[in-house]
Amino acid sequence: MKDDDATLPGDPFMAYRGDTLFIDGCAAPDLAARFATPLYVYSRAAMRAALGPYQRALAGRAHLICYAMKANSSLAVLQTFAALGCGFDIVSGGELERVLAAGGDPAKVVFSGLGKTRAEMRRALEVGVKCFNVESEAELETLSEVATSLNRRAPVSLRVNPDVDAGTHPYISTGLKGNKFGIAHDRAVAAYRRAAQLPGLAVVGIDCHIGSQITEIAPYLDALDRLLDLVETVEAEGLRLQHLDLGGGLGIRYTDEAPPAADALIAALLARLDARGQGGRELLFEPGRSLVGNAGVLLTEVLYLKPGEAKNFCVVDAAMNDLMRPALYEATMGIVPARRRDLPAVVCDVVGPVCESGDWLGRDRLLGVEAGDTLAVLSAGAYGMSMASNYNTRPRAAEVMVDGDQAWLIRERETAAGLFRGETLLPG
Ligand code: LLP
DSSP: OOTTOSSOTTTTTEEEETTEEEETTEEHHHHHHHHOSSEEEEEHHHHHHHHHHHHHHHTTSOEEEEEEGGGOOOHHHHHHHHHTTOEEEEOSHHHHHHHHHTTOOGGGEEEOOSOOOHHHHHHHHHHTOSEEEEOOHHHHHHHHHHHHHTTOOEEEEEEEEOOOOOOSOGGGBOSSTTSSOSEEGGGHHHHHHHHHHOTTEEEEEEEOOOBSSBOOSHHHHHHHHHHHHHHHHHHHTTOOOOEEEOOOOBOOOSSSOOOOOHHHHHHHHHHHHHHTTOTTSEEEEOOOHHHHGGGEEEEEEEEEEEOOSSOOEEEESOOTTTOOHHHHHOOOOOEEESBOOOSOOEEEEEEOSSSSTTOEEEEEEEEOOOTTOEEEESSOSSSSGGGOOOGGGOOOOEEEEEETTEEEEEEOOOOHHHHTTTOOOOOO
């Protein structure tokens, strides 16, 4: 991949004007100078633009778009989607508290995840979430007990594992038989029967989520067909499923991927639903990456150029603790200079300061840069900051949201002292 790709992922919100990279109306080098690096920068307009095709394709149908906040759970990001009418897909009590802190509506929250604790269930019942996406028969029993103890009935959907291959990286594929997620398709009817008997539960829906960074429509249609077969069987037994939740997973372009647009995916799903006479039901989606991935970049400063016999290294101030995707999934993400310069370009690995050989952000990149320059790792809005850690006692990066030519600091940079604030020395 070259550093001067004509169209960057995230275009038109990530684009060069002359030699300078702009994030919406803000020049990336200026942001780096003002807020320091490593720095996550997001475009609010890009998030709005990514949601648009989902909303337009579903207009006129009963629906709820539940932003899968694990992709990026920073409060200002949640606030942005709440203001646009979104609900949230959460997977922990911590995420629920973030929704509440950001002003999100708990009645628009679906609670996914295969290991909900009783305390998490209690809290979610107290604030009144829309639905629990239940992942096992055992969880049904526990949830019913917890709800009964609070004199409530928990709204439940069963997450069914449709056993379809989403054709994505094994770590982010979730809808196959061998995955830990969901209730096996052939056990689902029995699970629904059991749910209907339990005093603390109210069956309201069915859901699936087959994986992430999916770049084709076909696996979604296969999953939908498998789910609709179940809906028909379950409803023939007298249970009513008010909503159908098809999860998230739509991919984005990192380098040369060509995923379908969200409206094209939804149009295909609606056509299949209508063809099967099932178009009237409330539809839920749980997109994460496709709403925020291309709306963010990670800015990082070049610390040292380190030529070598076998490899050249470009050592930067961001590392695997800031952005785990390359180390964890061998993910390829675009890396471009914040300001293009007339310097000889060399092929190098872009690596961070962490003491692991797996600490790289990009391999074999052609870059013409010097120490002190700023680089932008592209498509870093999803699963960047939300997966960041403090490994090597590295304070986590700051975050900035831009809109037009305005920029707001939405999360301050951590300090080393803050990292060990909760620790104590032994007496003596
Ligand atoms: N719903 C459920 C139940 C999920 O487990 C996920 C993601 C989503 C929705 C949202 O999927 P998305 O639209 O973002 O693809 N850290 C990995 C991705 C892990 C996805 C986990 N589940 C990465 O950086 O590629």
